[in-house]
Amino acid sequence: MDASSGSLSYELLAKVGEGSYGTVYKARETGDEQRTLAVKKLHIRGDASESGIPAVMIREVALLSKMRHFNHPNIVKLLDASVEAAGRNLDLTLVLEYIDQDLSTFLSKVPKSGLSHDCIKNVMLQLLRGLDFLHTNMVLHRDIKPENILVSSRGEIKIADFGLARIYTFNIALTPGVVTLWYRAPEVLLNSVYMSSVDMWSAGCILAELFLLRPLFQGYTEVQQLHKIFEVIGLPDEEDWPKDSPIPYTINLGSKGTCTNLLPNLGPDENDLLAQCLTFIPSSRISAAKALAHPFFKKH
Known part of the structure:
Protein backbone atom coordinates (compact mmCIF):
# COMPACT_ATOMS: atom_id res chain seq x y z
CA MET A 1 0.00 0.00 0.00
CA TYR A 98 13.70 2.23 11.05
CA ILE A 99 15.78 0.14 13.47
CA ASP A 100 14.91 -3.54 13.41
CA GLN A 101 15.34 -4.50 17.07
CA ASP A 102 15.21 -3.12 20.58
CA LEU A 103 17.59 -3.89 23.45
CA SER A 104 15.13 -6.39 24.91
CA THR A 105 15.18 -8.46 21.67
CA PHE A 106 18.95 -8.01 21.43
CA LEU A 107 19.47 -9.34 24.99
CA SER A 108 17.17 -12.32 24.37
CA LYS A 109 19.63 -13.54 21.68
CA VAL A 110 22.80 -13.22 23.81
CA PRO A 111 24.45 -16.61 24.58
CA LYS A 112 24.57 -17.78 28.22
CA SER A 113 28.24 -16.83 28.41
CA GLY A 114 27.03 -13.20 28.35
CA LEU A 115 28.08 -9.99 26.65
CA SER A 116 31.71 -8.94 26.40
CA HIS A 117 32.84 -6.01 28.58
CA ASP A 118 33.55 -4.02 25.42
CA CYS A 119 30.01 -4.56 24.16
CA ILE A 120 28.53 -3.49 27.54
CA LYS A 121 30.72 -0.37 27.57
CA ASN A 122 29.72 0.47 24.00
CA VAL A 123 25.98 0.15 24.72
CA MET A 124 26.21 2.21 27.94
CA LEU A 125 28.43 4.87 26.36
CA GLN A 126 25.89 5.48 23.59
CA LEU A 127 22.90 5.36 25.97
CA LEU A 128 24.55 7.89 28.30
CA ARG A 129 25.48 10.16 25.38
CA GLY A 130 21.83 10.17 24.33
CA LEU A 131 20.68 10.88 27.90
CA ASP A 132 23.29 13.62 28.36
CA PHE A 133 22.01 15.26 25.17
CA LEU A 134 18.36 15.05 26.36
CA HIS A 135 19.16 16.36 29.85
CA THR A 136 21.28 19.20 28.43
CA ASN A 137 18.20 20.17 26.42
CA MET A 138 16.04 19.99 29.57
CA VAL A 139 14.22 16.85 28.46
CA LEU A 140 13.45 13.95 30.81
CA HIS A 141 12.65 10.74 28.96
CA ARG A 142 10.92 9.13 31.99
CA ASP A 143 10.52 5.70 30.39
CA ILE A 144 14.03 4.38 29.76
CA LYS A 145 13.74 0.59 29.47
CA PRO A 146 15.13 -2.02 27.03
CA GLU A 147 12.01 -1.81 24.81
CA ASN A 148 12.64 1.93 24.26
CA ILE A 149 16.32 1.54 23.38
CA LEU A 150 16.85 0.53 19.75
CA VAL A 151 19.91 -1.40 18.56
CA SER A 152 20.80 -1.16 14.86
CA SER A 153 22.53 -3.91 12.89
CA ARG A 154 25.68 -1.75 13.08
CA GLY A 155 25.48 -1.67 16.89
CA GLU A 156 24.16 1.91 17.12
CA ILE A 157 22.04 2.64 20.18
CA LYS A 158 19.06 5.00 19.72
CA ILE A 159 16.67 6.21 22.41
CA ALA A 160 13.08 6.00 21.17
CA ASP A 161 9.47 6.46 22.25
CA PHE A 162 9.07 9.95 23.62
CA GLY A 163 5.41 9.50 24.59
CA LEU A 164 6.27 10.00 28.27
CA ALA A 165 9.10 12.48 27.78
CA ARG A 166 8.67 15.89 29.29
CA ILE A 167 10.51 19.19 29.16
CA TYR A 168 11.17 20.07 32.77
CA THR A 169 11.93 23.00 34.97
CA PHE A 170 13.43 22.50 38.41
CA ASN A 171 11.29 20.34 40.75
CA ILE A 172 8.24 20.52 38.50
CA ALA A 173 5.27 18.48 39.75
CA LEU A 174 5.26 15.50 37.41
CA THR A 175 2.89 12.64 36.87
CA PRO A 176 3.43 9.54 39.02
CA GLY A 177 3.03 6.16 37.35
CA VAL A 178 5.59 6.81 34.63
CA VAL A 179 8.45 4.44 33.79
CA THR A 180 7.86 0.70 33.65
CA LEU A 181 7.97 -0.63 37.23
CA TRP A 182 11.27 -2.56 37.01
CA TYR A 183 13.21 0.53 35.86
CA ARG A 184 11.39 3.04 38.08
CA ALA A 185 13.39 5.20 40.50
CA PRO A 186 12.50 5.10 44.23
CA GLU A 187 11.35 8.75 44.22
CA VAL A 188 8.77 7.90 41.51
CA LEU A 189 7.62 4.83 43.46
CA LEU A 190 7.31 7.08 46.53
CA ASN A 191 5.29 9.72 44.64
CA SER A 192 7.92 12.35 45.35
CA VAL A 193 9.14 15.15 43.06
CA TYR A 194 11.74 14.07 40.54
CA MET A 195 14.26 15.36 38.04
CA SER A 196 16.48 14.04 35.25
CA SER A 197 18.04 11.67 37.81
CA VAL A 198 15.05 9.31 37.20
CA ASP A 199 16.58 8.47 33.81
CA MET A 200 19.93 7.76 35.46
CA TRP A 201 18.32 5.25 37.84
CA SER A 202 16.84 3.48 34.79
CA ALA A 203 20.28 3.57 33.11
CA GLY A 204 21.75 1.88 36.21
CA CYS A 205 19.09 -0.86 35.99
CA ILE A 206 20.05 -1.37 32.34
CA LEU A 207 23.78 -1.52 33.17
CA ALA A 208 23.04 -4.32 35.68
CA GLU A 209 20.83 -6.11 33.13
CA LEU A 210 23.62 -6.06 30.52
CA PHE A 211 25.76 -8.05 32.99
CA LEU A 212 23.00 -10.29 34.39
CA LEU A 213 20.94 -10.79 31.19
CA ARG A 214 17.82 -10.33 33.37
CA PRO A 215 16.24 -7.29 35.05
CA LEU A 216 17.83 -6.48 38.43
CA PHE A 217 14.61 -5.52 40.26
CA GLN A 218 11.54 -7.51 39.24
CA GLY A 219 8.68 -6.38 41.47
CA TYR A 220 5.02 -6.72 40.55
CA THR A 221 3.60 -3.99 42.81
CA GLU A 222 5.12 -0.65 43.83
CA VAL A 223 5.71 -1.82 47.41
CA GLN A 224 7.27 -5.08 46.23
CA GLN A 225 9.48 -3.08 43.86
CA LEU A 226 10.72 -0.95 46.79
CA HIS A 227 11.45 -4.18 48.74
CA LYS A 228 13.50 -5.53 45.82
CA ILE A 229 15.45 -2.26 45.57
CA PHE A 230 16.22 -2.06 49.32
CA GLU A 231 17.30 -5.73 49.35
CA VAL A 232 20.13 -4.66 47.03
CA ILE A 233 20.99 -1.07 47.98
CA GLY A 234 19.94 -1.24 51.67
CA LEU A 235 17.19 0.73 53.40
CA PRO A 236 18.04 4.45 53.52
CA ASP A 237 18.09 6.48 56.74
CA GLU A 238 14.80 8.04 57.75
CA GLU A 239 16.17 11.58 57.27
CA ASP A 240 16.86 10.75 53.61
CA TRP A 241 13.23 9.69 53.00
CA PRO A 242 11.46 12.26 50.76
CA LYS A 243 9.44 14.63 52.96
CA ASP A 244 6.71 14.99 50.33
CA SER A 245 6.10 11.24 49.96
CA PRO A 246 2.65 9.99 51.01
CA ILE A 247 4.29 6.62 51.80
CA PRO A 248 5.60 6.62 55.39
CA TYR A 249 9.10 5.43 56.26
CA THR A 250 9.06 1.94 57.79
CA ILE A 251 11.84 -0.51 58.62
CA ASN A 252 9.61 -3.27 57.18
CA LEU A 253 10.66 -2.14 53.68
CA GLY A 254 14.14 -3.62 54.03
CA SER A 255 17.27 -3.92 56.13
CA LYS A 256 19.73 -1.12 56.88
CA GLY A 257 23.20 -0.92 55.49
CA THR A 258 24.60 0.40 52.25
CA CYS A 259 26.01 -1.99 49.76
CA THR A 260 28.89 -0.79 47.62
CA ASN A 261 29.29 -4.12 45.80
CA LEU A 262 25.81 -4.35 44.32
CA LEU A 263 26.69 -7.27 42.04
CA PRO A 264 29.32 -9.61 43.54
CA ASN A 265 30.83 -10.67 40.19
CA LEU A 266 31.64 -7.17 38.97
CA GLY A 267 34.97 -5.39 39.15
CA PRO A 268 35.44 -2.19 41.21
CA ASP A 269 34.81 0.26 38.31
CA GLU A 270 31.61 -1.47 37.18
CA ASN A 271 30.30 -1.65 40.74
CA ASP A 272 31.17 1.97 41.44
CA LEU A 273 29.31 3.25 38.36
CA LEU A 274 26.34 1.01 39.18
CA ALA A 275 26.28 2.20 42.81
CA GLN A 276 26.39 5.86 41.68
CA CYS A 277 23.43 5.30 39.32
CA LEU A 278 21.44 3.33 41.92
CA THR A 279 21.79 5.89 44.71
CA PHE A 280 18.62 6.47 46.75
CA ILE A 281 18.99 10.26 47.09
CA PRO A 282 18.29 11.71 43.61
CA SER A 283 20.58 14.73 44.05
CA SER A 284 23.47 12.37 44.92
CA ARG A 285 22.91 10.19 41.85
CA ILE A 286 25.52 10.53 39.10
CA SER A 287 24.59 12.68 36.07
CA ALA A 288 24.92 11.40 32.49
CA ALA A 289 27.78 13.87 31.86
CA LYS A 290 29.71 12.68 34.94
CA ALA A 291 28.97 9.03 34.14
CA LEU A 292 30.57 9.49 30.69
CA ALA A 293 33.80 10.55 32.45
CA HIS A 294 33.71 7.55 34.84
CA PRO A 295 36.83 5.27 34.94
CA PHE A 296 34.59 2.40 33.70
CA PHE A 297 34.79 3.98 30.22
CA LYS A 298 38.39 5.13 30.38
CA LYS A 299 39.84 2.13 28.51
CA HIS A 300 37.12 2.24 25.83
Missing part, protein backbone atom coordinates in the same frame (compact mmCIF):
# COMPACT_ATOMS: atom_id res chain seq x y z
CA ASP A 2 1.47 3.35 -1.08
CA ALA A 3 1.10 6.33 1.21
CA SER A 4 2.72 9.64 1.91
CA SER A 5 3.34 11.90 4.87
CA GLY A 6 4.18 15.50 4.07
CA SER A 7 7.11 15.38 1.66
CA LEU A 8 7.82 11.64 2.07
CA SER A 9 6.23 8.91 -0.05
CA TYR A 10 6.46 5.32 1.12
CA GLU A 11 5.00 1.85 0.80
CA LEU A 12 3.82 0.05 3.94
CA LEU A 13 5.44 -3.42 4.16
CA ALA A 14 4.33 -4.99 7.46
CA LYS A 15 2.80 -4.21 10.83
CA VAL A 16 5.52 -4.46 13.50
CA GLY A 17 3.82 -3.23 16.67
CA GLU A 18 0.58 -2.11 18.24
CA GLY A 19 0.12 0.22 21.21
CA SER A 20 -2.67 1.95 23.08
CA TYR A 21 -2.70 4.87 20.64
CA GLY A 22 -1.97 3.26 17.29
CA THR A 23 0.11 0.99 15.10
CA VAL A 24 3.72 0.91 13.93
CA TYR A 25 4.56 -0.31 10.43
CA LYS A 26 7.75 -1.13 8.60
CA ALA A 27 7.76 0.81 5.32
CA ARG A 28 9.99 1.53 2.32
CA GLU A 29 10.50 4.97 0.91
CA THR A 30 9.50 5.20 -2.77
CA GLY A 31 11.76 7.08 -5.13
CA ASP A 32 15.54 7.23 -5.28
CA GLU A 33 16.57 6.61 -1.67
CA GLN A 34 14.37 3.59 -0.87
CA ARG A 35 15.18 3.90 2.85
CA THR A 36 13.50 1.53 5.27
CA LEU A 37 11.21 3.57 7.54
CA ALA A 38 9.13 3.10 10.69
CA VAL A 39 5.67 4.63 10.28
CA LYS A 40 3.73 5.25 13.48
CA LYS A 41 0.03 5.81 12.83
CA LEU A 42 -1.82 7.26 15.81
CA HIS A 43 -5.61 7.43 15.88
CA ILE A 44 -7.39 10.09 17.89
CA ARG A 45 -11.02 9.10 18.30
CA GLY A 46 -14.04 11.31 18.89
CA ASP A 47 -14.62 14.93 18.01
CA ALA A 48 -11.09 16.28 17.73
CA SER A 49 -12.33 19.84 17.93
CA GLU A 50 -13.68 19.12 21.42
CA SER A 51 -11.09 16.78 22.90
CA GLY A 52 -8.04 17.80 20.87
CA ILE A 53 -4.92 15.72 20.31
CA PRO A 54 -3.87 13.87 23.49
CA ALA A 55 -0.99 15.63 25.25
CA VAL A 56 1.13 12.48 25.08
CA MET A 57 1.11 12.65 21.26
CA ILE A 58 1.73 16.39 21.02
CA ARG A 59 4.66 15.92 23.37
CA GLU A 60 6.19 13.14 21.31
CA VAL A 61 5.95 15.12 18.05
CA ALA A 62 7.18 18.36 19.63
CA LEU A 63 10.15 16.71 21.32
CA LEU A 64 11.15 14.66 18.28
CA SER A 65 10.87 17.78 16.11
CA LYS A 66 13.07 19.68 18.55
CA MET A 67 15.58 16.80 18.60
CA ARG A 68 15.60 16.56 14.78
CA HIS A 69 17.41 19.90 14.46
CA PHE A 70 20.34 18.53 16.45
CA ASN A 71 20.50 15.21 14.58
CA HIS A 72 21.99 13.33 17.56
CA PRO A 73 23.25 9.82 16.64
CA ASN A 74 21.74 8.25 19.79
CA ILE A 75 18.21 9.67 19.43
CA VAL A 76 15.80 8.10 16.94
CA LYS A 77 15.19 10.52 14.03
CA LEU A 78 11.77 11.90 13.15
CA LEU A 79 11.77 12.29 9.35
CA ASP A 80 8.24 13.57 8.86
CA ALA A 81 4.93 14.20 10.64
CA SER A 82 1.42 14.90 9.36
CA VAL A 83 -2.13 15.18 10.72
CA GLU A 84 -5.29 14.30 8.78
CA ALA A 85 -8.95 14.65 9.70
CA ALA A 86 -10.91 11.44 9.11
CA GLY A 87 -14.53 12.29 9.87
CA ARG A 88 -14.77 12.84 13.61
CA ASN A 89 -11.33 11.32 14.10
CA LEU A 90 -7.79 12.59 13.61
CA ASP A 91 -4.96 10.50 12.19
CA LEU A 92 -1.45 11.53 13.17
CA THR A 93 1.40 9.91 11.20
CA LEU A 94 5.02 9.97 12.34
CA VAL A 95 7.71 8.72 9.97
CA LEU A 96 10.89 7.68 11.78
CA GLU A 97 14.14 6.00 10.85
Whole structure:
Protein backbone atom coordinates (compact mmCIF):
# COMPACT_ATOMS: atom_id res chain seq x y z
CA MET A 1 0.00 0.00 0.00
CA ASP A 2 1.47 3.35 -1.08
CA ALA A 3 1.10 6.33 1.21
CA SER A 4 2.72 9.64 1.91
CA SER A 5 3.34 11.90 4.87
CA GLY A 6 4.18 15.50 4.07
CA SER A 7 7.11 15.38 1.66
CA LEU A 8 7.82 11.64 2.07
CA SER A 9 6.23 8.91 -0.05
CA TYR A 10 6.46 5.32 1.12
CA GLU A 11 5.00 1.85 0.80
CA LEU A 12 3.82 0.05 3.94
CA LEU A 13 5.44 -3.42 4.16
CA ALA A 14 4.33 -4.99 7.46
CA LYS A 15 2.80 -4.21 10.83
CA VAL A 16 5.52 -4.46 13.50
CA GLY A 17 3.82 -3.23 16.67
CA GLU A 18 0.58 -2.11 18.24
CA GLY A 19 0.12 0.22 21.21
CA SER A 20 -2.67 1.95 23.08
CA TYR A 21 -2.70 4.87 20.64
CA GLY A 22 -1.97 3.26 17.29
CA THR A 23 0.11 0.99 15.10
CA VAL A 24 3.72 0.91 13.93
CA TYR A 25 4.56 -0.31 10.43
CA LYS A 26 7.75 -1.13 8.60
CA ALA A 27 7.76 0.81 5.32
CA ARG A 28 9.99 1.53 2.32
CA GLU A 29 10.50 4.97 0.91
CA THR A 30 9.50 5.20 -2.77
CA GLY A 31 11.76 7.08 -5.13
CA ASP A 32 15.54 7.23 -5.28
CA GLU A 33 16.57 6.61 -1.67
CA GLN A 34 14.37 3.59 -0.87
CA ARG A 35 15.18 3.90 2.85
CA THR A 36 13.50 1.53 5.27
CA LEU A 37 11.21 3.57 7.54
CA ALA A 38 9.13 3.10 10.69
CA VAL A 39 5.67 4.63 10.28
CA LYS A 40 3.73 5.25 13.48
CA LYS A 41 0.03 5.81 12.83
CA LEU A 42 -1.82 7.26 15.81
CA HIS A 43 -5.61 7.43 15.88
CA ILE A 44 -7.39 10.09 17.89
CA ARG A 45 -11.02 9.10 18.30
CA GLY A 46 -14.04 11.31 18.89
CA ASP A 47 -14.62 14.93 18.01
CA ALA A 48 -11.09 16.28 17.73
CA SER A 49 -12.33 19.84 17.93
CA GLU A 50 -13.68 19.12 21.42
CA SER A 51 -11.09 16.78 22.90
CA GLY A 52 -8.04 17.80 20.87
CA ILE A 53 -4.92 15.72 20.31
CA PRO A 54 -3.87 13.87 23.49
CA ALA A 55 -0.99 15.63 25.25
CA VAL A 56 1.13 12.48 25.08
CA MET A 57 1.11 12.65 21.26
CA ILE A 58 1.73 16.39 21.02
CA ARG A 59 4.66 15.92 23.37
CA GLU A 60 6.19 13.14 21.31
CA VAL A 61 5.95 15.12 18.05
CA ALA A 62 7.18 18.36 19.63
CA LEU A 63 10.15 16.71 21.32
CA LEU A 64 11.15 14.66 18.28
CA SER A 65 10.87 17.78 16.11
CA LYS A 66 13.07 19.68 18.55
CA MET A 67 15.58 16.80 18.60
CA ARG A 68 15.60 16.56 14.78
CA HIS A 69 17.41 19.90 14.46
CA PHE A 70 20.34 18.53 16.45
CA ASN A 71 20.50 15.21 14.58
CA HIS A 72 21.99 13.33 17.56
CA PRO A 73 23.25 9.82 16.64
CA ASN A 74 21.74 8.25 19.79
CA ILE A 75 18.21 9.67 19.43
CA VAL A 76 15.80 8.10 16.94
CA LYS A 77 15.19 10.52 14.03
CA LEU A 78 11.77 11.90 13.15
CA LEU A 79 11.77 12.29 9.35
CA ASP A 80 8.24 13.57 8.86
CA ALA A 81 4.93 14.20 10.64
CA SER A 82 1.42 14.90 9.36
CA VAL A 83 -2.13 15.18 10.72
CA GLU A 84 -5.29 14.30 8.78
CA ALA A 85 -8.95 14.65 9.70
CA ALA A 86 -10.91 11.44 9.11
CA GLY A 87 -14.53 12.29 9.87
CA ARG A 88 -14.77 12.84 13.61
CA ASN A 89 -11.33 11.32 14.10
CA LEU A 90 -7.79 12.59 13.61
CA ASP A 91 -4.96 10.50 12.19
CA LEU A 92 -1.45 11.53 13.17
CA THR A 93 1.40 9.91 11.20
CA LEU A 94 5.02 9.97 12.34
CA VAL A 95 7.71 8.72 9.97
CA LEU A 96 10.89 7.68 11.78
CA GLU A 97 14.14 6.00 10.85
CA TYR A 98 13.70 2.23 11.05
CA ILE A 99 15.78 0.14 13.47
CA ASP A 100 14.91 -3.54 13.41
CA GLN A 101 15.34 -4.50 17.07
CA ASP A 102 15.21 -3.12 20.58
CA LEU A 103 17.59 -3.89 23.45
CA SER A 104 15.13 -6.39 24.91
CA THR A 105 15.18 -8.46 21.67
CA PHE A 106 18.95 -8.01 21.43
CA LEU A 107 19.47 -9.34 24.99
CA SER A 108 17.17 -12.32 24.37
CA LYS A 109 19.63 -13.54 21.68
CA VAL A 110 22.80 -13.22 23.81
CA PRO A 111 24.45 -16.61 24.58
CA LYS A 112 24.57 -17.78 28.22
CA SER A 113 28.24 -16.83 28.41
CA GLY A 114 27.03 -13.20 28.35
CA LEU A 115 28.08 -9.99 26.65
CA SER A 116 31.71 -8.94 26.40
CA HIS A 117 32.84 -6.01 28.58
CA ASP A 118 33.55 -4.02 25.42
CA CYS A 119 30.01 -4.56 24.16
CA ILE A 120 28.53 -3.49 27.54
CA LYS A 121 30.72 -0.37 27.57
CA ASN A 122 29.72 0.47 24.00
CA VAL A 123 25.98 0.15 24.72
CA MET A 124 26.21 2.21 27.94
CA LEU A 125 28.43 4.87 26.36
CA GLN A 126 25.89 5.48 23.59
CA LEU A 127 22.90 5.36 25.97
CA LEU A 128 24.55 7.89 28.30
CA ARG A 129 25.48 10.16 25.38
CA GLY A 130 21.83 10.17 24.33
CA LEU A 131 20.68 10.88 27.90
CA ASP A 132 23.29 13.62 28.36
CA PHE A 133 22.01 15.26 25.17
CA LEU A 134 18.36 15.05 26.36
CA HIS A 135 19.16 16.36 29.85
CA THR A 136 21.28 19.20 28.43
CA ASN A 137 18.20 20.17 26.42
CA MET A 138 16.04 19.99 29.57
CA VAL A 139 14.22 16.85 28.46
CA LEU A 140 13.45 13.95 30.81
CA HIS A 141 12.65 10.74 28.96
CA ARG A 142 10.92 9.13 31.99
CA ASP A 143 10.52 5.70 30.39
CA ILE A 144 14.03 4.38 29.76
CA LYS A 145 13.74 0.59 29.47
CA PRO A 146 15.13 -2.02 27.03
CA GLU A 147 12.01 -1.81 24.81
CA ASN A 148 12.64 1.93 24.26
CA ILE A 149 16.32 1.54 23.38
CA LEU A 150 16.85 0.53 19.75
CA VAL A 151 19.91 -1.40 18.56
CA SER A 152 20.80 -1.16 14.86
CA SER A 153 22.53 -3.91 12.89
CA ARG A 154 25.68 -1.75 13.08
CA GLY A 155 25.48 -1.67 16.89
CA GLU A 156 24.16 1.91 17.12
CA ILE A 157 22.04 2.64 20.18
CA LYS A 158 19.06 5.00 19.72
CA ILE A 159 16.67 6.21 22.41
CA ALA A 160 13.08 6.00 21.17
CA ASP A 161 9.47 6.46 22.25
CA PHE A 162 9.07 9.95 23.62
CA GLY A 163 5.41 9.50 24.59
CA LEU A 164 6.27 10.00 28.27
CA ALA A 165 9.10 12.48 27.78
CA ARG A 166 8.67 15.89 29.29
CA ILE A 167 10.51 19.19 29.16
CA TYR A 168 11.17 20.07 32.77
CA THR A 169 11.93 23.00 34.97
CA PHE A 170 13.43 22.50 38.41
CA ASN A 171 11.29 20.34 40.75
CA ILE A 172 8.24 20.52 38.50
CA ALA A 173 5.27 18.48 39.75
CA LEU A 174 5.26 15.50 37.41
CA THR A 175 2.89 12.64 36.87
CA PRO A 176 3.43 9.54 39.02
CA GLY A 177 3.03 6.16 37.35
CA VAL A 178 5.59 6.81 34.63
CA VAL A 179 8.45 4.44 33.79
CA THR A 180 7.86 0.70 33.65
CA LEU A 181 7.97 -0.63 37.23
CA TRP A 182 11.27 -2.56 37.01
CA TYR A 183 13.21 0.53 35.86
CA ARG A 184 11.39 3.04 38.08
CA ALA A 185 13.39 5.20 40.50
CA PRO A 186 12.50 5.10 44.23
CA GLU A 187 11.35 8.75 44.22
CA VAL A 188 8.77 7.90 41.51
CA LEU A 189 7.62 4.83 43.46
CA LEU A 190 7.31 7.08 46.53
CA ASN A 191 5.29 9.72 44.64
CA SER A 192 7.92 12.35 45.35
CA VAL A 193 9.14 15.15 43.06
CA TYR A 194 11.74 14.07 40.54
CA MET A 195 14.26 15.36 38.04
CA SER A 196 16.48 14.04 35.25
CA SER A 197 18.04 11.67 37.81
CA VAL A 198 15.05 9.31 37.20
CA ASP A 199 16.58 8.47 33.81
CA MET A 200 19.93 7.76 35.46
CA TRP A 201 18.32 5.25 37.84
CA SER A 202 16.84 3.48 34.79
CA ALA A 203 20.28 3.57 33.11
CA GLY A 204 21.75 1.88 36.21
CA CYS A 205 19.09 -0.86 35.99
CA ILE A 206 20.05 -1.37 32.34
CA LEU A 207 23.78 -1.52 33.17
CA ALA A 208 23.04 -4.32 35.68
CA GLU A 209 20.83 -6.11 33.13
CA LEU A 210 23.62 -6.06 30.52
CA PHE A 211 25.76 -8.05 32.99
CA LEU A 212 23.00 -10.29 34.39
CA LEU A 213 20.94 -10.79 31.19
CA ARG A 214 17.82 -10.33 33.37
CA PRO A 215 16.24 -7.29 35.05
CA LEU A 216 17.83 -6.48 38.43
CA PHE A 217 14.61 -5.52 40.26
CA GLN A 218 11.54 -7.51 39.24
CA GLY A 219 8.68 -6.38 41.47
CA TYR A 220 5.02 -6.72 40.55
CA THR A 221 3.60 -3.99 42.81
CA GLU A 222 5.12 -0.65 43.83
CA VAL A 223 5.71 -1.82 47.41
CA GLN A 224 7.27 -5.08 46.23
CA GLN A 225 9.48 -3.08 43.86
CA LEU A 226 10.72 -0.95 46.79
CA HIS A 227 11.45 -4.18 48.74
CA LYS A 228 13.50 -5.53 45.82
CA ILE A 229 15.45 -2.26 45.57
CA PHE A 230 16.22 -2.06 49.32
CA GLU A 231 17.30 -5.73 49.35
CA VAL A 232 20.13 -4.66 47.03
CA ILE A 233 20.99 -1.07 47.98
CA GLY A 234 19.94 -1.24 51.67
CA LEU A 235 17.19 0.73 53.40
CA PRO A 236 18.04 4.45 53.52
CA ASP A 237 18.09 6.48 56.74
CA GLU A 238 14.80 8.04 57.75
CA GLU A 239 16.17 11.58 57.27
CA ASP A 240 16.86 10.75 53.61
CA TRP A 241 13.23 9.69 53.00
CA PRO A 242 11.46 12.26 50.76
CA LYS A 243 9.44 14.63 52.96
CA ASP A 244 6.71 14.99 50.33
CA SER A 245 6.10 11.24 49.96
CA PRO A 246 2.65 9.99 51.01
CA ILE A 247 4.29 6.62 51.80
CA PRO A 248 5.60 6.62 55.39
CA TYR A 249 9.10 5.43 56.26
CA THR A 250 9.06 1.94 57.79
CA ILE A 251 11.84 -0.51 58.62
CA ASN A 252 9.61 -3.27 57.18
CA LEU A 253 10.66 -2.14 53.68
CA GLY A 254 14.14 -3.62 54.03
CA SER A 255 17.27 -3.92 56.13
CA LYS A 256 19.73 -1.12 56.88
CA GLY A 257 23.20 -0.92 55.49
CA THR A 258 24.60 0.40 52.25
CA CYS A 259 26.01 -1.99 49.76
CA THR A 260 28.89 -0.79 47.62
CA ASN A 261 29.29 -4.12 45.80
CA LEU A 262 25.81 -4.35 44.32
CA LEU A 263 26.69 -7.27 42.04
CA PRO A 264 29.32 -9.61 43.54
CA ASN A 265 30.83 -10.67 40.19
CA LEU A 266 31.64 -7.17 38.97
CA GLY A 267 34.97 -5.39 39.15
CA PRO A 268 35.44 -2.19 41.21
CA ASP A 269 34.81 0.26 38.31
CA GLU A 270 31.61 -1.47 37.18
CA ASN A 271 30.30 -1.65 40.74
CA ASP A 272 31.17 1.97 41.44
CA LEU A 273 29.31 3.25 38.36
CA LEU A 274 26.34 1.01 39.18
CA ALA A 275 26.28 2.20 42.81
CA GLN A 276 26.39 5.86 41.68
CA CYS A 277 23.43 5.30 39.32
CA LEU A 278 21.44 3.33 41.92
CA THR A 279 21.79 5.89 44.71
CA PHE A 280 18.62 6.47 46.75
CA ILE A 281 18.99 10.26 47.09
CA PRO A 282 18.29 11.71 43.61
CA SER A 283 20.58 14.73 44.05
CA SER A 284 23.47 12.37 44.92
CA ARG A 285 22.91 10.19 41.85
CA ILE A 286 25.52 10.53 39.10
CA SER A 287 24.59 12.68 36.07
CA ALA A 288 24.92 11.40 32.49
CA ALA A 289 27.78 13.87 31.86
CA LYS A 290 29.71 12.68 34.94
CA ALA A 291 28.97 9.03 34.14
CA LEU A 292 30.57 9.49 30.69
CA ALA A 293 33.80 10.55 32.45
CA HIS A 294 33.71 7.55 34.84
CA PRO A 295 36.83 5.27 34.94
CA PHE A 296 34.59 2.40 33.70
CA PHE A 297 34.79 3.98 30.22
CA LYS A 298 38.39 5.13 30.38
CA LYS A 299 39.84 2.13 28.51
CA HIS A 300 37.12 2.24 25.83
